[in-house]
Amino acid sequence: MADLQAALAAHVSAALTAEFGAEYAGADPLIRPSAFADFQANVAMALAKRLGLPPRDVATRIASHLDQAPMCERAEVSGPGFINITLSDAWIGEAAAFQLGDPRLGIPVSDRPQRVVVDYSSPNVAKEMHVGHLRTTIVGDSVVRMLERLGHTVIRANHIGDWGTNFGMLLEHLIDIGEQAAYAQLAAGEINDFYQGAKVKFDADPAFADRSRRRVVALQAGDQETLRLWRTLIDDSKQYYNAIYAKLGVTLTDADLAPESFYNPLLEDVCRDLERAGIAVISDGALCAFPPGFTGRDGNPLPLILRKSDGGYGYGTTDMAAIRYRVGDLGADRIIYVVGSEQAQHFAMVFAVARQAGWLPDSVIAEHAAIGMVTGTDRKRFRSRSGESVKLIGLIDEAVSRAEKVIEDRYDDPELRAQIAHAVGIGALKYADLSVARESSYMLDFDRMLSLTGNSGPYLQYATARIRSIFRKGSVDPAGETGPIMLTAPAERALALRLLGFGAAVAESAQTAEPHRLAAFLFDLASDFTTFFEQCPVLKAESPQIRSSRLALAALTLDVVLAGLDLLGIPVPDRM
């Protein structure tokens, strides 16, 4: 059973066509979760006018067919024409047992696998990774995991900022302090110190600023020694990202680096081809594309600048080159940009120009999975002032140490304690970013972000720890529990029914690139389990049959929560 709701929709559709004719096959049966039953079908009210019948009559005629489907226990008409559908307990139990035996746990395999490029994380070389990067990194990584699980081919693209005019000052600063000192600073995460060191000199010392400008020219001209130093800078910074990725459990590797500089050799052609196609024109000395529908402050058409009047290229050019490369060379069917919402207009323009140029055919989806802005407690954009910047690594360490505090008197083994604290701290941090709709802006609030109670990462981890505890106490191997599953209590039924929604939650979450949907599902699931845990003794169940059924239900819950947390990229400790 890939998707419970879809299966039900098929039944209602069949009833609809049987009763009213094939022309209604395309009508959406409008299946929704219901407070009055397991599901409700709202199609009767939608079709009443078209059928020229009272909505309740339509509902009654559809409902009369539904009782015959094995999955449906009851279909009752209520209110103006709602069809309240109650599933059969036996069917739910069988479906849950089937899910338990399914290695995919009900996650469907896409019937149309795509090549998906996911552009995410994208820190800048020699610049601190701030909290905004954390969010694009975490959300992007989860999207990637979900898409892969659904059978898509995913190409991770870490579009790091390794090029631009400020590399002149960074390189001169590197030369000034020496490569060893720079390495020590950058790899250790003292990145702001390094950057500020360069910036201060650039602003205060004209001679340094002059050297910096010459260094940019040398870099662009491909001067060997300059390139060597530039690579050093990148390698040093990479140490820092990779250390953070490792701590966070992010799947990005060096193989996923798609740096801006990679596109440098393509930029000239991008400009030439767009100009030849008549899409780009010279305006005020710069080569610009003016996609229709975009106007600026003064009411004039808004340009996407492709070549600056000084001959240099900007990030718009790089994005054009990237989109062309991803479609043309990588064969992407879908490109997802997990990038801050501030850039919405920029991406809209890039997509528009790429469509005009034919580089982005209609068959390819390009979407900006916008990430909301991070604000301080004053609700203004969060800015790291020099001196008191919030380092990502500091946030991570804070998360882990808070978790450590909670378990300090619970376990003696320091190694076990460190393991648990790491998983719990990281889990709290990541879940905080993953459980909120990605586009909504959020306040940087440590207490909330690192919360270990309520709707939090640790709540989900805790559910798995309690399940494992049952199996440990009873010396039972969860892998050996296969059911049958029978539903004897409301908490069992609610849990089983919830479990059946897993596949749909994953599919929907990946489709919209919104991990918070999966996070919400898992929280509901964990809540249902906790109720079950409180109300239904497993090891001391009243009969061997019920014990076995509940063990199977617990095993399935464990599998699903583990799989779900893995898709979110949240680590799980064995015990807490």
Place this chain on the structure above:
RNA sequence: GCGCCUGUAGCUCAGCGGAUAGAGCGGCUGCCUUCUAAGCAGUUGGUCGCAGGUUCGAGUCCUGCCAGGCGCGCCA
């Protein structure tokens, strides 16, 4: 000025055009001799920014207004 986003409980946020708008936190009351209390049960708390419109039905769609945020030619 134009464009995009946001406005839901004291706070932070969910909410696929469907019935009585939900969760977490906070407040209050209970619950550890019982598979982990990072928990559970209950309770408190809302003119869904405002006004129109579409619809059998609007927190959800459309229009206008109000408030806030972001973006708007050579930074990325």
